[in-house]
Amino acid sequence: MATRQARRQQQRAGQRRGGRPSQRGRPATPWYLGPWGLGAAVLVIAVVVVAIVVSNNGSSNAGGSFDNKPVPKSILTAVTSPGQSELATVGSGGVPNPWTKIKGRQTPFTLGGKPELLYYGAEFCPYCAAERWGMIAALSRFGTFKGLGLMKSTANDVFPSTNTFTFRHASYTSPYLAFSAREVEDRNGRALQTPTAREQTVINRYDKKPYSTQALGFPFLYLDGKAVGNLPSIAIDGALHANTTDPYSSALSWSQIAGGLVNAGSPQARAVFGNANWITAGICRVDGNKPASVCSAKPIPALEAKLKF
Amino acid sequence: MANRSAVRAPERKPARAASEPAEPPAAAGPVVPVWLPWLIMVISVVGIGISAYLTVVHYAKLPLACPTNGIVNCALVTSSPYSVVGTTSIPITVPGIGWFVVSGALAAASLLAASGRLRYSQLRIAGAHLIWAVLGLLFVLYLLSVEALRLHHYCEWCSGVHVLVLITFILALVQWQRLMAARWA
Known part of the structure; x- marks a missing residue:
């Protein structure tokens, strides 16, 4: 029991x-x-x-009132139309020479019979955000942009939400130079544009040591098969933020940056136009110093003399 | 009258409470296969190796052997503010090394306990290992959320370590389940 x-x-x-x-x-x-x-x-x-x-990480990287919207005319004018005397005063702006000569055999990189500048970057990339200001300023001296859009870099990285532009839908025309831009990822890191096979070959070959610190890193500039551009993005990015030495300080607005560009002594003008002057010197070197109005004006000849390609 | 003292009443064992598991039956072989804790130890060694490599790269500021291609960017992930412990400059790979060391030690202890060379029961060690694995897994999920939601990039080496932690968790769970099931049988 x-x-x-x-x-x-x-x-x-x-x-x-x-x-x-x-x-x-x-x-x-x-x-x-x-x-x-x-x-x-x-x-x-x-x-x-x-x-x-x-x-998705939510509102901080969500599309907002800026996402690829047309650039206001006042801001575009401030970037693309500085006075000649201001450019001469800025000179290099304390920005070091960004161009590195391609070693060994140099194969011309041209498009439509013109030397080509290739840009490889991404919309989320804070350093690309800084570079585009100087690139637009420089390239506007040789041709005309259409379709530039407003953009911010990612909110979740150094130099968060850097106010900038995007080349995503932009076109560029110039009698002296061809410009190809590849924004390979959007602000949220999603795939966007794909380099052509020809461009990818160049990126794979030169976007690494000794030309770049990081293989396949952003931004990457390749100029006519002669030089790679390693632009000092950190220094320039600092000028686009409230505290130039704090990589997490809040970003200046487009208007604030544009406002600083009119003053040759401002951190914004020295960073953006100093960078633009170096890019201009590089372009002048490969396109036979055309147009003369740009390539003969100060400080371009002095900077061009320092180029090693 | 029968001599009642000659008839012994059957022994009455106290009824076992519902919560008490039965004594484990005499097993024909080990409850936990021997290869299981050995596999955890091998995983721990691999995990220590990868974590040590990431630690050396961090301090020596060497480039990582990891391509930057779209969403994969090891340098961005390993140089982000989330790659160090709190506000210190200690890379999180250092506590990662510690986690794998403890995991390997617990696996070794399980083997010793199974062979009777340790005075702790294998079940108790398996329980501790499971808790340790859960803690590791929770931290991996945190790091994964940082990569996905903050940095929007992933690091291949880090993902490799995360997979090792996940496998360790699964093996620790299986080990604990088998030992607990043996006690219920």
Whole structure:
């Protein structure tokens, strides 16, 4: 009788634990101690991982009133139309020579019979954000942009939300130079544009040491097969933020940067136009110093003399 | 009258409470396969190796052997503010090395306990290992969320370490399950 009682207690205990009582009266193994338990744990982990990977980080990088909107004329004018005397006063702006000569055999990189400048970057990239200001200023001396859009770099990196432009839908025409821009990722890191096979070959070959500090890094400039541009992005980016030495300080607005550009002594003018002057000197070197109005004006000849290609 | 003293009443074992698991039956072999803790130890060695490499790269400021291609950018991830412990300059790979060392030690202890050379029960060690693995897994999920939601880039080496932690968790869970199931049987 005592044995029957003990057996009944075991059966009831097995039922309370959720298992079916075995034929011998022993409690069944709970489900979480078997394959179902392991499967449930793996499933939960998988769901969490997938949720993390696919979720957007929300409003900080969401498209806003700026996302690829046309650049206001006042800002574009400030960037593309500085006075000649201001450019001469800025000189290099304290920006070091960014151009590195391609070693060994140099294969011309041309498009439509003109020397080509290739830009490889991304919309999220804070350093690309800084470079575009100087690039637009320089290239506007040789041709005309259309379709430039406003953009900010990612909010989740150094120099967060740097106010800048995007080349995503831009076109450039010039009688002296061809310009190809590839924004390969958008502000959220999603794939955007793809370099052509010809461009990818150049990127794979030269966007690495000794020309770049990081293989396939952004931004990358390649000029007519003669030089790679390693622009001092950190110094320039600092000038576009409230605190030039704090990489996490808040970004100046487009208007604030444009306002600083009119003053040759401002950090914004020295960084942007100093960078632009170096880019201009490089272009003048490969296009036969045309137009003369640009390539003969100070400080371009002095900077061009320092180029090693 | 029968001599009652000659007839002994059957022994009455106290009824076992529902919460008490049965004594484990005499097993025909080890409950936990021997290869399981050995595999965890091998994983720990690999994890220590990768974490040590990332630590050396951090301090020596060497370039990582990792391509930058679209969403993969090891340099960006390993140089971000999230790559160090709090506000210190200690890379998080250092506690990562510590995690793998402890995991490997627990696996070794499980083997010793199974062979009776340790006075702690293998189940207790397996329980501790499972807790340790859960803690590691939670931290991996945190790092993954930082990569996905803050940095928008991933690091191949870091992902390799994360996978090793996940595999360790699965193996630790299986080990604990088998030992617990053996006690329930």
